[in-house]
Amino acid sequence: MSAIFIPIFNRVFLRGFCVVILVAMSITLRATTEKLTILNTADIHGRIEGRHSGLLKLATLIEQERRTAAPDAVLLIDCGDTIEGTFSSWETRGETVINLLNKLRCNVWVPGNHDFDFGVDILARRIQQFDGIVLAANLHSPPLADKVKKWQMFTLGRTKAKIAVIGMACPQMYDPAICGQPTPEVSAIDQALREIIGEVTQSRPDIIVLAMHIGKYASGFNVYSLLADFPEIDLVLCAHSHQQLPGEKVCGAWLVQSGKHAQELGKIVIEFDGQNRRIIRIRSELLPCDAMMEHPTLKAAVEPIMTKVRQLAAERVGRVKFIDADRHSPELLLGTLAADAMRHAAKKQKPDMAVYSSYQRHTKLRPKMTVSRLMLFNWFRFQDRIGVVTFPGNSYEFDNIIKELTSREKRGYYSIFSGKKLSRRNRIKPHEPDKPLTVVFSSYAISGAGNKFPGLRDFSSKPGRTHMLDKRLRDAVADYLRTNPTVKYRK
Numbered sequence: 167m168s169a170i171f172i173p174i175f176n177r178v179f180l181r182g183f184c185v186v187i188l189v190a191m192s193i194t195l196r197a198t199t200e201k202l203t204i205l206n207t208a209d210i211h212g213r214i215e216g217r218h219s220g221l222l223k224l225a226t227l228i229e230q231e232r233r234t235a236a237p238d239a240v241l242l243i244d245c246g247d248t249i250e251g252t253f254s255s256w257e258t259r260g261e262t263v264i265n266l267l268n269k270l271r272c273n274v275w276v277p278g279n280h281d282f283d284f285g286v287d288i289l290a291r292r293i294q295q296f297d298g299i300v301l302a303a304n305l306h307s308p309p310l311a312d313k314v315k316k317w318q319m320f321t322l323g324r325t326k327a328k329i330a331v332i333g334m335a336c337p338q339m340y341d342p343a344i345c346g347q348p349t350p351e352v353s354a355i356d357q358a359l360r361e362i363i364g365e366v367t368q369s370r371p372d373i374i375v376l377a378m379h380i381g382k383y384a385s386g387f388n389v390y391s392l393l394a395d396f397p398e399i400d401l402v403l404c405a406h407s408h409q410q411l412p413g414e415k416v417c418g419a420w421l422v423q424s425g426k427h428a429q430e431l432g433k434i435v436i437e438f439d440g441q442n443r444r445i446i447r448i449r450s451e452l453l454p455c456d457a458m459m460e461h462p463t464l465k466a467a468v469e470p471i472m473t474k475v476r477q478l479a480a481e482r483v484g485r486v487k488f489i490d491a492d493r494h495s496p497e498l499l500l501g502t503l504a505a506d507a508m509r510h511a512a513k514k515q516k517p518d519m520a521v522y523s524s525y526q527r528h529t530k531l532r533p534k535m536t537v538s539r540l541m542l543f544n545w546f547r548f549q550d551r552i553g554v555v556t557f558p559g560n561s562y563e564f565d566n567i568i569k570e571l572t573s574r575e576k577r578g579y580y581s582i583f584s585g586k587k588l589s590r591r592n593r594i595k596p597h598e599p600d601k602p603l604t605v606v607f608s609s610y611a612i613s614g615a616g617n618k619f620p621g622l623r624d625f626s627s628k629p630g631r632t633h634m635l636d637k638r639l640r641d642a643v644a645d646y647l648r649t650n651p652t653v654k655y656r657k
């Protein structure tokens with residue numbers, strides 16, 4: 167019996183011994199590995215409330231995620247285009263958005279190109295207001311120099327994982343003249359990385375995160391060659407192109423882009439081995455905010471300001487009469503309104519004509535309308551200013567610019583003219599070759615309209631050719647509406 171017993175005892179003992187070892191190993195492993203959570207937002211564009219999106223719904227989701235994550239093992243990173251984009255964010259100049267980011271305990275904000283739209287002074291105030299750290303290694307803007315860092319080390323969780331976060335602003339700051347201030351200089355991402363990567367790695371981070379305001383497929387930017395050159399980077403957070411990329415391997419790094427308008431929250435979980443100081447694996451997903459309840463406490467906190475914003479939105483600006491509102495598409499009628507208003511606003515400069523360019527619109531226009539502030543904002547959403555460009559007499563420069571302006575129509579980008587008529591062949595009529603020609607444009611067009619009008623950009627940027635007026639396009643239209651205009655599209 168004992169012969170049998172002993173081996174049985176031995177087997178049981180051995181099995182027990184193995185179990186003890188395994189449990190002990192898993193306890194040590196559990197003690198040294200942990201899940202670090204990085205929450206990510208991008209292109210919020212001032213969305214606070216809304217049916218499908220907004221910071222108030224996002225807040226509920228973030229709170230939920232924080233509750234299930236390991237304590238002190240969560241980092242919240244916003245990748246920019248945060249404060250601009252809605253009527254409420256315009257009226258509060260982004261202040262309420264930053265207040266909410268602070269309530270969400272956002273750690274990092276990488277400013278996007280549109281975060282400069284209210285002007286660099288307003289952005290400086292928002293950065294001051296932000297409780298976290300603003301990162302942009304490639305931004306060279308003297309008024310922001312002491313407020314923006316290139317990178318920051320964070321220590322997370324009980325393994326004290328060292329996470330270096332490097333921020334990169336948008337290298338495509340295509341709207342320099344919009345806020346009437348000089349363009350902040352933004353260098354190429356690879357160049358900026360080359361300058362700081364040594365300093366970052368010398369600080370011995372366990373994980374390197376690159377948070378940047380540019381999309382995976384942005385023109386003139388190649389994320390594959392960037393990451394091939396910088397194998398040190400473990401995680402890349404993209405923005406700007408409003409895409410949803412739940413997570414994919416690009417070279418040796420993991421790349422995520424968290425959509426837009428606070429419609430989704432990027433959740434990246436890094437399994438980290440604290441003993442060997444290495445990443446075991448990265449998993450990520452985009453969590454939809456749609457079904458979330460708006461956060462009750464935060465909703466109550468912003469309600470007074472939102473009530474005020476709603477009152478402002480309903481305020482009447484003036485009346486407008488659209489001739490043949492049913493026969494012409496809204497972009498032609500709104501384009502005519504804008505071009506007429508721009509010419510009116512620049513009347514001291516005695517402009518020959520004004521041109522307004524925009525995409526196809528899906529607004530419904532009625533023959534007679536009372537225009538509210540919200541309506542005006544939605545018709546002319548960006549912070550464009552107005553500039554007068556002078557073309558020398560006896561030159562074909564303007565003919566070429568007209569070609570450039572009208573060549574975009576096939577792709578749904580319309581240019582509407584006010585003032586001197588164009589001939590069938592798109593020449594100025596009547597032709598006065600010796601007289602200089604003065605034309606009013608929006609600052610967006612003058613800055614090349616996101617590379618749609620490079621000829622206009624190159625021409626108008628030469629010294630002495632462009633005179634910027636201290637007037638926003640939207641205000642020019644509001645002034646014009648006060649005189650009860652009639653808008654008639656002229657082919």
Ligand SMILES: [Zn+2]
Binds near residue numbers: 407
């Ligand atoms: Zn952007």
